[in-house]
Amino acid sequence: MSHTGLTEADIPADLFARYNPGGFFCELTHPRPDDGDVPALLRRRLSHIGLEALRSRAEAAETELIDLGITFTVYSESTAIDRILPFDCIPRILTPSEWKHIEAGAIQRVAAINAFLGDIYGDAKIVKDGVVPGDLVFQNPCFRPEMIGFPIRHGSYVNVCGIDIVRDEAGTFRILEDNARTPSGVSYVVENRHLMLRAFPDLAAGMRLRPVDDYGYRLRAALEEMAPVPDPEARAVLLSPGIYNSAYFEHVFLAREMGIPLVQGSDLHVENARVYMRTTAGPRPVHAIYRRLNDDFLDPTVFRPDSMLGVPGLIDAWRAGNVAIANAVGTGVADDKAIYAYMPRVIRYYLGEDPILPNVETNICREKEALAYTLDHLDKLVVKPVGESGGYGITVGPRASRAELEAARAALLADPANWISQGMIPLSVGPTLTDDGIAPRHVDLRPFVVTGRDSWVLPGGLTRVALRRDSLIVNSSQGGGSKDTWVLADQPGRALAN
CATH class of the missing domain: 3.30.1490.270 (Dna Ligase; domain 1)
Structure with missing residues (x-):
């Protein structure tokens, strides 16, 4: 027995003793000057819990996801309708300086995207000046001629943007992809935090983390800023394709978080270029719509005439200035992977700035x-x-x-x-609980930018993890999972309380 009174059996095994990132940048073990000793404390706490207890609690957490109905649908698999997004219990940590850099780069990116969309649906100066080839814009299947000259309040075509970011072997954050149509996954950001606090309170205890709970409030505020009536009078709804959509859980979640009705196309109708919601108390006006269905299905009088999911006359009501729709129609041009390659030039053209977050070449x-x-x-x-x-x-x-x-x-x-x-970017890795213990798995990050008059970035975003060994594909439909993303609060002194 040692002089501390502890036997060797009382000292927890170091779960990271054999952990080897394999030359990749590790999101937990790589030293960073403003990490507040949080990574070291987290490693100690994980080791104190022990491998078997971690596995048991992780299994219970996934069971809770099923019980709560936190699922998505994979249409390509005839035998699998609903799946949970696997949750890894070892969080990804971002320091205050890292987050400030990501936040500034994401806001810059969205500002350039909105300027680009306003231009191509206006005078198209960027095409006339030879910065972006015209056929990439006007022959793009997501380009909507109906949007030419269309008035968009605050110039905010993209009210919700998910920006996929990776980190290379040198620790440089790079933008891999823009999602400017109907980006999904934000519900997992919030639910992962709730799940972490419920299932692993001893890991998060005392940590000074940026909160993620006000996303619904922020999104509703942005919708109200886009609405054609004063904010307190604006009535917003979330328009969903219905229960068979792969992200239906998220639609329910967001409507609840925002405190607005969840509706389908059949719940709305247009009269005299104004949108109304059918209720048991009679029709109620709608001033802002957060839509989670694709352009083609939004209004059968303008796009696909066979659509049963949209609202006839909706685009005319929007054009008349009587309702706001987020995101705007036609935003898919901006997140096209060919346009992506021109985004550094787009940023310089509209903002006169170098990109804060570089592209992947x-x-x-x-x-x-x-x-x-x-x-x-x-x-x-x-x-x-x-x-x-x-x-x-x-x-x-x-x-x-x-x-x-x-x-x-x-x-x-x-x-x-x-x-x-x-x-091929050697994506950074994060320690992940696997059948073989704690092992490195590749990760990316999807911050969510909410824009009305101004832009706000949800602290952290969705960290996706490629659960298969050596895989670089983090997408949920391809076997990926997710982690809670801890953005450390920028406070003087230590960033945690023991």
């Missing part, structure tokens, strides 16, 4: 030289279709089979304009 295969380079280096590049999301259609060259590379080559030659390629 991108080759646009519609361009002859870029196509030739991609074909010559196919086994070293990641090839992506410009119009897909969710991780579908991607070929990771260094990890692809010969047959997969040949299939990618054929697709590139058949339709070069549909593809981009990027160098």
